[in-house]
Amino acid sequence: MRYTKRYLILVLVIITQSISAIFLRDIVPIPLFGTLTELLLFSLFLFMDGVLAPLLLDSVIASIAFPLTIVTILILLQRDLSPEYILLYYTGLAVAISFLVLLRSLWEITSRSWSRRGLKVDIRSLLLSTIFVVGTFLLSKSPFLLIGSIVDLVLISFLRNVSMIPLSALSWLATPYLLLQEPQPSSKGLCIGEIKMKLLRNLVPGIFQGNYRYKWIPSEGEYCVDYSKLKNYNSTIVGSSGYGKSTVAKKIVSKLNANYIIFDIHGEYSDIPGERIDVSKTSINPLSLFGKSPKQRSLEVATMLKSIFNLGSLQTMEISNLLLEAYEEKGIYEEDPDSWLLRTPNFRDLIILIEKKKSLYNNSQMINRLEGLESYIRFLDSNIFNSDYNFNKIFNNKIILDFSNISVSYIKYILIESILNLIFSRFNEEKSDKLRNLIVIDEAPFILSRESGRMLVDRIFAEGRKFGYGTMIISQYSKELDKVINNSAIVLSLGMREPSELEYMSKVIGGEHGEAQRTVYEMIMRLERGLIATRDLTTSDVIVFRLN
Incomplete structure (x- = not known):
């Protein structure tokens, strides 16, 4: 519970002050002087308490309510306090607030925390707290303490935290403390960590500072993801090597109430539930139409080969035309959608077509151009591309696609892009208003660094939600991730060291304000393994949580 230590310190200070004043009154030999000593000390102490409260509690509202705690302590010590002495406390509070506004920063956690959550009463907390309220009144017979317990009861019912129910017996002693707590969300969703810190902006900028300041305050509660409340089901996990990106992904998918397809580049996902498929022992035809027209698919495959072999625009168009001709050789025509169901050509068929065209030309320049294209296609004439494995089984199941046994990078790339096209x-086939399948792409720059892969992933990110699909991107670097990060409902940053990466992620998470970005930058730079910085989009709070 946040601010527990600070609040206890303040309460102990009040108790110590009260006992000290009473003790000094009793040891002064002349009763009149003893009483004056007690009143003078109480006056000084109350003023000091008013100054101290906002500095310790970071809340004007809780500080305003704190005199009720002081009165309760004095009642328990069987001491009376004239109402006018409370004015001394508020005088000290006014001095402290003026000082903070002028020279430092005025902080207010209560209004910020309570306004970020929809206030909904927890009936169970309300009923259980009633028992303590009744017990308090029966023991104290004090209407003042009864009112305090009722206020506590209401606050606890909004906090929706069962562990705080006994605090309602403390009456006004607990009220400022309860105001410092944060209401828990009514629906949690998928919980993967414990919140440790939250970024707080000051209530007003210091007059002599001219801008808002930010600081990390202690916070508690579970970090949970409620996919039903997010704008989409996409997420991005970024962090330097060794900070546990794959561990975070495993935690999410293992607790997810949905199917998933994991593109496991390095064989790191062997310890989570699901059927593991060694992709090196499968096959897929990259020239399959995947529900698209021959012309569209020809352009996509040509762009893919351009991305792999750094082809020029003219070579790309020539390959596209050759592919379209290869489809027609198999009886697949642009204007006849029924023909799109026929068996498509493969790279070996494309080589045969090129050989056939070479035999028809006498022009050496044309033959040389065809031979140049043929040399690239022959690189792809592999058994892994010449037949179709039944990948339909990857849908509506928990699947790990293991690419770790494929050593040739361009073959691995073509397989990944082809399977993503199949998924897309x-x-x-079916629209859905809830998450049905999560696509996890580890080492995302491998696919996003190429134009064709980036375009495909952008489309999957943009269109997945209405069909019940989400995509999780995992990367050491934020480069190439601009578009997917902008279309991600969840962005998690683990520890990073590269200045340019830190700068980019601090802007993504910290928002537009430069001071917030600087504070987030410094935090991400010193995050240890297991700690994660993110912006909670349901509350707009920037938080740091520890993975369970």
């Missing part, structure tokens, strides 16, 4: 082709 299934989007239109």
